[in-house]
Amino acid sequence: FGTVEVVAYVANSTTLWCLAPPLAEIDLGALAPADVHVQLSFDLGNSYSPILAAFSYVEDFVVDALSPDMAVSGGGTLILIIGSKFTDSPALGCKFGNETAPATFISSQVMQCTTPPLMVGVHPFKMTLDGVEYFDTGKSVTTLPPSTLLSLYPTRGYFSGGTEILVNGTNLVNSVLLQCQFGQAPLAAKDWFDSEHVQCTAPPCDVAMGGQSRGQECEGTVQVMLSFNGLDFFGNLTYEYVRRQRIVDVLPFPAGRWDEPMNVTLLGTGLSPPVYCRWLDLEVTPALEVGISTDPSTPADSYAICTAPALPEERRLVGGVETDGRLGYLEVSANSIDFTSDRTQWFFYSPPA
Structure with missing residues (x-):
């Protein structure tokens, strides 16, 4: 690596591996990102291969936050990784506990991963640039047990919205991203009482129906769902909008x-x-x-x-x-x-x- 020699290890007849030295050891004044030449020697450093390969040093990733930091245990939750000094790589990846997933580079400040199926619990979140070495980000993702919605009360309200709805279910998790969705309208939950009860406020009928202004003539039923992370919604309850009496x-x-x-x-x-x-x-x-x-x-x-x-x-x-x-x-x-x-x-x- 540049002028620094390290020991190479034979993995098989077609593969060697080396432990890359720190960039400062190669060039005390060098700053990442930087490329260095890599050559191979088969005679204890007396001679080196004429072919020069390039090895790139990049800045250490800084991960500030995961959004969301909760996911359903069955997998499929899209996680945004927010930070700085991100670099694209063909082998870019994430690790949730012991389970890996490919990562997608969006910008030097944003990447994303989709969670694989995971056991319920807290999973340390790591990242890799090369698909081999993973570094700890200090962040974690919590996977949740399957949740269900059983009923809501009341089951209908006026077109103008504002009715407070009590949703009854199982394994309902308290989260800062807890949301209720009426039809096409997601909104923050009003309150979390316990693992079986969440309170939501019904939006106006026009909003739940997609935004077309129908005023007091707006009526009909919409699907009601919940989400703990603002992305994964579940449930199939029905709420009815009616005219003002x-x-x-x-x-x-x-x-x-x-x-x-x-x-x-x-x-x-x-x-x-x-x-x-x-x-x-x-x-x-x-x-x-x-x-x-x-x-x-x-x-x-x-x-x-x-x-x-x-x-x-x-x-x-x-x-x-x-x-x-x-x-x-x-x-x-x-x-x-x-x-x-x-x-x-x-x-x-x-x-x-």
Whole structure:
């Protein structure tokens, strides 16, 4: 190597191997990248082959980060290696623990590797320039056990988005890259509670459906998935976007005795099963029946039959004195969580003596 002699070892009849000396030993003032000539001697250095081969010294790779640094155990996760002083080479490669994979040079600051199948656990990450010598980067990749999504609640919400969804599954990992995807819209998860529960916020329907602006007319179902690394998504749950619900009228009238429940018909728009009803802040109850309204004399396109509750005795008092009635309000919801805020009036009245 230049003027420095090292011992060569015979591997077989066609292969020798040598341990390359440090560049500074060849030329104290040399800086990588640098090429040196390599010659062979078969008589203890008395003579050398006339053919000059070139051996290249490059700067030591600096690996600052892996993105992501988590992968699925089955393999196939694309890992970006971010750093500096990277050099391309035909034998460029990565090693995850004991498993190797080819690397792709992108620039002097970015390379990428795709993980092979790995055991669940933490795998030290190494790199090689020549496919033989691997150096430790000080980084590692964590492979995760198989995860599944079982259910979500609620399963539907309004087209405007914003509904908080609780996703139930198994082996759900807490990660800074934890993401939920609704249709074509990936977004950061709102919260990780434990290995079985993650909270997501549904994006607007237009975004989940691909960005075409349809406003309040946007409705339909999308696939819901999770990812721990922002790349590998899994799951096949379904979330439904529905129109905003409105109450147009209450039949037979928006009032009832406060001492007993009664069934009323709510005429409205956008009412599709299931519909949930709530008077004041009392118990939420599902509608008994939901259907299409065909009455041309009203702007309503749908109806729901709900049971108006009795008003608790303590709510009938004003200043400790029972009154003749109390004005309240009622709202409806498509998922028992997101209620309308129209405050449709309802009067609880004292029954006649």
